Amino acid sequence: MRNVTKDNITDVFKGYLVDDMPPRTREIMAALVQHLHDFARETNLTHDEWRQGIEFLEGCAAIESEDRHEFVLASDVLGLSSLVDMLHSRDDATSSSVLGPFHVSGAPALDVGGDMKRNFGGPVLLAEGVIKDTDGNPIAGAEIDIWQTAPNGLYASQDEEQDTFSFHGLMNVGDDGRYAFTTVKPVEYTVPTDGPVGAILDACGRHPWRPSHLHYIVKAPGYRTLVTEIFPDDDPYLDQDTVFGVRNDLVMTYHTKQAADFPEGMALSGKVTESFLSVKFDVVLAKE
Ligand code: BEZ
Numbered sequence: 001m002r003n004v005t006k007d008n009i010t011d012v013f014k015g016y017l018v019d020d021m022p023p024r025t026r027e028i029m030a031a032l033v034q035h036l037h038d039f040a041r042e043t044n045l046t047h048d049e050w051r052q053g054i055e056f057l058e059g060c061a062a063i064e065s066e067d068r069h070e071f072v073l074a075s076d077v078l079g080l081s082s083l084v085d086m087l088h089s090r091d092d093a094t095s096s097s098v099l100g101p102f103h104v105s106g107a108p109a110l111d112v113g114g115d116m117k118r119n120f121g122g123p124v125l126l127a128e129g130v131i132k133d134t135d136g137n138p139i140a141g142a143e144i145d146i147w148q149t150a151p152n153g154l155y156a157s158q159d160e161e162q163d164t165f166s167f168h169g170l171m172n173v174g175d176d177g178r179y180a181f182t183t184v185k186p187v188e189y190t191v192p193t194d195g196p197v198g199a200i201l202d203a204c205g206r207h208p209w210r211p212s213h214l215h216y217i218v219k220a221p222g223y224r225t226l227v228t229e230i231f232p233d234d235d236p237y238l239d240q241d242t243v244f245g246v247r248n249d250l251v252m253t254y255h256t257k258q259a260a261d262f263p264e265g266m267a268l269s270g271k272v273t274e275s276f277l278s279v280k281f282d283v284v285l286a287k288e
């Protein structure tokens with residue numbers, strides 16, 4: 001087609017898609033370009049604005065690395081990551097939530113009842129629950145990969161003061177599906193703002209804060225892997241998470257308990273001398 005106009009360019013693009021391309025690729029490319037073109041027509045996008053958009057993408061690419069995934073962060077703050085999560089979340093299972101950029105593969109084994117707090121300050125948090133199927137039966141042999149920030153709000157990969165795997169642990173649960181560990185109460189923290197995503201947040205007048213959370217990836221053979229987070233119900237950022245990760249069923253109460261009520265069978269049993277926090281969070285996995 002040589003007589004391309006602003007009104008027919010979208011159909012011209014679709015006409016260039018060849019017949020024998022995979023149907024899903026065709027569907028996605030056609031819809032993507034339809035929305036891109038409609039966006040430009042609707043906003044009457046100028047050359048300068050288009051250039052700024054390209055510079056944003058170039059800026060993301062320039063700082064993209066093993067430890068810094070600026071495109072993912074862009075998707076997170078625009079709500080796309082959470083929208084994709086919710087499109088594929090199952091109503092009868094625990095909600096999924098953003099993975100974020102700070103998960104590290106190869107975390108050290110953490111026994112059921114183990115401790116991630118070590119000598120970090122702040123009150124002990126005891127987190128426990130059962131990994132269940134959608135009928136409420138415990139899933140034997142499930143695996144739970146846990147990570148969070150240190151009390152300074154930094155993940156190990158952001159902080160030279162911490163070991164590579166500080167506040168990361170991989171737990172294999174027993175036949176009763178029960179997991180339990182001690183840690184510190186996570187704190188709210190900001191997503192990285194020193195790159196192009198920070199500029200977008202600024203331009204929109206948005207803050208970069210996330211409510212405090214524990215991250216879990218829960219896996220079991222025959223079940224859909226769940227990437228999720230747990231939030232305390234008193235966090236000031238619960239209703240304004242900059243990456244849209246909060247779901248009702250992921251918000252839990254952290255109860256304060258007396259040292260004498262600290263249970264047996266934990267790495268810290270007999271060593272907790274002050275009041276501690278306790279959160280119970282059962283995880284429901286859907287079958288594959
Ligand atoms: C996180 O929770 O680790 C996270 C999620 C999305 C963007 C940045 C951080």
Ligand code: FE
Nearest residue numbers: 100102213215
């Ligand atoms: Fe996080």
